[in-house]
Amino acid sequence: MRIDLVTIFPQYFTALDLSLIGRAGQSGLLDLRVHDLRGWTTDRHHSVDDAPYGGGAGMVMRPDVWGRALDEVLAQDPRVDEASTLGARRVLAIPTPSGSPLTQAMAEDLAGADHLVVACGRYEGIDQRVADYYRDAGREVVEYSIGDYVLNGGEAAALVLVEAVTRLLDGFMGNPESLVEESHSAGILEYPAYTRPRSWRGLEVPEVLLGGDHGAIRRWRQERAIDRTVERRPDLVEALPARLLDGAAREHLASRGYAAAETGARPLAIRPARPDEAPRIAALARRTFPLACPDSLPAEAIEDFCRTELSDESFDQMLADPAAHRILVAQVDADLVGYTLTVLSGPRGLPDGLVGGRIAPGAAYLSKCYVDEAWHGSGIAGALLEEAVVDVERTGAASQIVLGTNEANTRAQRFYRRHGFSRAGRRVFVVGGVENRDVVLVRKLTTAVPR
Incomplete structure (x- = not known):
């Protein structure tokens, strides 16, 4: 997979050289490139923004600068083999507080792309015509948000997207089974995890995890995952299709105040x-x-x-x-x-x-x-x-x-x-x-x- 990050702060992404993402780049699993947006400016001040039409506070990033940058980056082949680029899936992702929430399902979908270009806005954001233009031109455009809050720029949200997507690539995780039971993979939050020491500051590891009864452990983890989701994310419960739960999980969910149904749980x-x-x-x-x-x-x-x-x-x-x-x-x-x-x-x-x-x-x-x-x-x-x-x-x-x-x-x-x-x-x-x-x-x- 190739990922291009376009930003006015290229140094922000040095963190991507670390850990598993850095290894994926070294192994050739991931082709990650960072571009300085100012390289596509034409004035001596390298300006990327201007005052908003209609007035208001802040500055808006210029569409002409972004257009030159994205035309060039999107035109680059995501794969070395020219024959394999036919039909390649390219996605332009734009982090914005007004975008669709980034979910595990969205990350799983984007992990199937061949080329992901992330446009990191700053100030009051990128001129809306940029997203509209590429969408109208037939490009796949995803405007996404990582939460109901505002950041100084899109770089942090770009880091989140890159990590959420790349960890789903085949061969990225050393143990692919670790993806199966984690939060959101089955529509609910992950169960609590414990390790040594068995007793810490008066708190004990739950006894069921020590007995070796794998069936009992599986049921306990399933129930605790449901409990967490009910307590912390009832919105996930209400969107949870019954087909994702077995009979025991449905009964436990009902005991916590939700009836499983095909379109999502009901109070x-x-x-x-x-x-x-x-x-x-x-x-x-x-x-x-x-x-x-x-x-x-x-x-x-x-x-x-x-x-x-x-x-x-x-x-x-x-x-x-x-x-x-x-x-x-x-x-x-x-x-x-x-x-x-x-x-x-x-x-x-x-x-x-x-x-x-x-x-x-x-x-x-x-x-x-x-x-x-x-x-x-x-x-x-x-x-x-x-x-x-x-x-x-x-x-x-x-x-x-x-x-x-x-x-x-x-x-x-x-x-x-x-x-x-x-x-x-x-x-x-x-x-x-x-x-x-x-x-x-x-x-x-x-x-x-x-x-």
Whole structure:
């Protein structure tokens, strides 16, 4: 790759002789050249600027000087082999506070160019006609900014661009894997890093990094990367496509208040249901219950169950009795998209078939954990489930939480096992006159104190 830097302060770029960029130049991977803009002036004072039309403070860099410089530099072949210059991609980059933000995606794109020319403005900037002229002439022009602040000139921003782009060139990094997990490469910030000594000024390296469990380390790093991004750069989260995250990452993101979606994460609230929300929760329940029903269950039986067990009145009664019925909802924007219903059995006991040797007396019963079909795979269900478990633990009313899921629904069984549930048996029950068979699963609660 060839990079030409045009500036009135050529000495500013001596730093590029150092470190990996300097080595890339020595090895021939990078052809880096610095030009003094004043070499294209025609007056004895080597003037590169003049007063702005329309008045105002400061000076503006002249388009005629820049035009002569850029005509010459852009015309130079970026590669030695003349045949290979056909179709070469040349880009004119102009740092300016009014430009598009420089992103990792932009750097990755520019790393594919053959020739990058950076025009470093000063004073009040370069006459706008320079960018307009070359763009109108069919040149690829990128006006970019490195942040919402103003510098004395474009040289610092040029240094940033050169480093961001060149480190992505094949062969530049000694260990190319170091590019994979760094900040912005996957749309989120990088996880925190630690090295020796293990203990420093009373601060310890997280224990998970010392155990050698690579799966646990990967999950920890992924979660910490998400945490950092949520806390420091929510704008990145809201632009993050769901396809860049695996299932565990989506669940963790949901636990931090964002639901993964294809166009970017959406703000998510998981909270206790309000008494006035019975009709909305009932409608959600009637929408989602059929999604988990086996094919063997007739539509009439499903409709009968929805009508009798998932009515507005049923949810009215449960919401009026939070000591026995715990209902949490997931809300995206103004929409309720998921809910859990947990019954604190107490003296009422568990439903028939949910009592067994592995199930403690008074165990809580997770009756419902459903999410609208449009939000399947978003991580909401996992975050909802974990919040329901924490909610029961806070009550101190049970030492276990138990549930039943249809034996044919292996996806649901895998979901619950990932969340710490283990098989405790089977049960048979009737819905609408049709016999159903469930796998019974149980999870021990860690902080509850049984009554």
